[in-house]
Amino acid sequence: MPDFLLEIGTEEIPARMIDSARDELARRVGDLLQRERLVETPTLQTYSTPRRLAVLASAVSSAQPDITEQVTGPSLKVAYKDGAPTPAAAAFARKLNVPVDSLEKITTPKGEYLGATVKKKGRPAAEILAESLPKEIAGIYWAKSMYWRGKSAERFVRPVRWLVSLLDGEVVPLEFAGIRAGHTSEGHRILSPGSLPIDRPSNYSSALAKASVVTSAAEREQRIRKALDAATRTLPGARWREDKSLLDTVVNLTEFPSVVLGNFDPEFLALADEVLVTVMRDHQKYFALEDASGKLLPHFLAVLNTDGDPDGLIRHGNERVLRARFNDARFFWQTDQKIPLRQRVDMLKAVTFQKDLGSYFDKTMRVQKLGSLISEAIRNAGTPVRSGVVFKAALLAKTDLTTELVKEFTELQGIVGGLYAKVQQLDPILPAATAEAIGDAIYDQYKPESMDDSVPRSVEGAVLAIADKADSIAGMFALGLQPTGSKDPFALRRAANGIVKIIAEHKLPLPITKLFSDARAEYTGSEAERRFSKEIDFDEAIANFMRERLEFYLRDVCGFRYDIVNSVLSKEDLTPALKDAENPDYGPDLQLIDPNLKREPERRLDPADWPPLAVDLAAAITSRSTTPQLKSAATSFKRTRNILRQALDNHFAIGPFNYMLASAEEADAVRVMDEAAVGFWGLLERGEYGAGIDRMAALADPFEQYFNTVMVMHEREPVRRNRLGFLALFYKQFRKIADFSEIVNEGT
């Protein structure tokens, strides 16, 4: 069976888009072949370089298999009259191109019909591919595409310049973007210019290899790694800094990669590492080199799209560019010191934060106050924080936006502020440690940049980062600019994920609702507030958004099971509806409990509002999720909850429990329950959720016993009421940990 090859030759595709487009093309070709019955399961090889996307499908049928199918015609009554075929029967036979006497009778539930078995000839693969592939090519998703042949023509990521489409040795005559597919590809732009014939699909890769094109991205990566290693070995003790995303980029910027080692003047090493690495990596796409201790070395590695640099011209050129860049950076650094950060606060009035939310000066004022509120809240709840550090760091946090260095290297915002704060004497009376802490907080303010990134190192940095992000989210939501679907132009999800991660990992006693009501309040009376949306229900929108972010954090970042996350964050809580069950009368026997412990914890904190609590609860449940006790406790809880819900739906009175009305079994169960509950409260107060769960789970057996011996929904109202009152006590205790009805017990 023949092989099929499709190559789309283009002008240089953006590096960041190549991998996914190549995979999508392969998927589309594979699906098409399968859909059209040209393969059973596709065997595909994919290729990509900046100038081409290609897919090779092995063992494709040259035509669809013929199929035999039964076609239903007119009903028998219409088709025959007096045993002779009518014109309707003749027309049906003619349509199918079969003799009338070959027609047969088909019995269906609707009656008897005339039918025929026809063989449908499979269409040739070439015909199907030529017809369908242009649509598949046009359907490839691009983050950004363009016209080049005018508005009435096609869009694609960059102009398509050639197409190769072969079924073994034969051209599949498809057409896209005004180009007819042929045999002819192109080699490397410089090393092997001009057209390159491909005789058959299986020779694709080798033909291109001879024309200095390495068609496999994985192979280019291997080559680049080896070349980086080889160049690094010429420097004793050196190693290149692994950087996967940079590697992916250069793999997709080259067709025939090689590497040169370049040098720079060691005196540039006096510049901050962050600046040097940013220039090399982000601006020049160079790999940095370091010694065994991780110290930067005055060398770099550039990945070329050519076969080498025998005259050293390329190395020389790259060194020249880097020298100019480093000189610029040094010049900017020195210039920036002429105006210290503290004198730049006013300059922020001229820097827009968001067109409706005012300047960065306005933001600074809000974040400074919000930072103070957060500091106060967490300090009152027992977390030590140096409010003065937060206050000063918040004031200076955005001033680096006015510096030349950040204008040039925007990705260094925050980092530059932190570095400058440390080299500048912020205030002569500040102790060195305080100045250092302010610098660190400014440096870390944008952390975490992703869920893989670490959170700010200090509590002060954490508070600043939270205040900054919460201010942005609150402002955008109030304007009605919350993220929708895949659209999140202000990266608010990332900011919110960051807040959750910081609060959780620093274990800050900071409720999310308070954070956002404070953040929103900072806008009160501002110019921006007049532009706020009238439609949005701010509190609800924020609560839902943050809840989703917390769910994401617990599930995708911490790796907790979805049902455990649901049980922790569940909104369902019958407790408030069970008010009547409060103040039970346990009877005289139960007064033996230590009165100091017999104090029910105050209103239970909502884990959706307290990320560290949510994490602790999820961890506690997870660690016991496979024990039989927890499983049966979950089952009992579910049963209890269902009965209570039913009772509430029917407006049955529930409790309070009174020992006078209880049977002996109930009185025993209540005793066990109550003793457990009292110890449990203490465990909850001390945050020992795991032990608390164990304590409650130990009740599973007595409870099972209870359910087996007692009919809760008794026909007599006082009995039913009393028993429901007892269940309500049980429910309330368990619900203090989580909504266990969400737990999915495997096998039940």
Add this chain to the structure above:
Amino acid sequence: MSSSQNPLTFQQLVLRLQNFWAEHGCVLQQPYDVEVGAGTMAPETFLRVLGPKPYRVGYVQPSRRPADGRYGENPNRLFKHLQFQVILKPPPVNVQELYLESLAAIGIDLRKHDIKFEEDNWESPTLGAWGIGWQVMLDGLEITQFTYFQQCGGIDLDPISAELTYGLERIAAFLQDVDSIYDITWVVGPDGRAVKYGEIRLQDELQFSVYNFEVADVEKAWQHLGLYEAECQALLDEYAERVAEKSGSSGEERKADRRRFPVLAAFDLCLKCSHLFNILDARGAISVTERVGVIARIRALAVGVAKAYVDQQKASEGSAAASEENGLPQAERLAASRS
């Protein structure tokens, strides 16, 4: 560093590029004589890319960016740099190959260098213009911005134009292997002495940095901006009124009347506004709220000019040649004859 022994002087570089693109069918224009921030803003690009008519043009454009001035102290930054701008409308299928040939024409042996086309899309909110393209990297140095224009003055372009913007100082410094722009040899004089870029331009850089950052009269600049804007807007309003006029004169007369209307002058006034905005910006005189507003005002002028220009082109062409259908075959003929 060029592989040849005698690298081109700055003015040879310009001449070679001009020759190369002249040979490929470009009209060689002269720099536009109103301050612009980029070659794109010169009417030879901003207006010519509009409408259906094929066109090829090349020109040097001094580009003024007041905020980029460094008093002549920074070896890599200029208040006013020189671009060589090429517009190919529509782009021939071998536009990238032509571009690479132009590099060979200025003495770059690509076999000995590393060239990459890296994604870089261009956008100018002030002009209502954007395009898709690359920065062309030669041994790690960005030497050209290569853009397929998609929209200009808020108008979708059809045909598309390819724009090549060569950074002349960077390329010259590369060819001559000097670390400072001011050390570029502009020309070798009759006495064999190299005349440096610094001799010709340093004073310019210093004095305009002083003016733009320290001296420019902010209040007057605002007044100028208001005056130019008002006149530009008045012209645009007047043009719109004439388009709307239905009665009075015959169709031919109305067309003739539109043809002589000074849309090009309105564009100059718009460019003046843009430059004044840049000066005010360099002076730090534009507050946040003002900034967004002023950009929108200038954009409105640019969009208005583009609209009027397209309309005027239609009025100017004979009814047969004006139809858009004729645009593409013409373009293809032009491309075919040159490639």
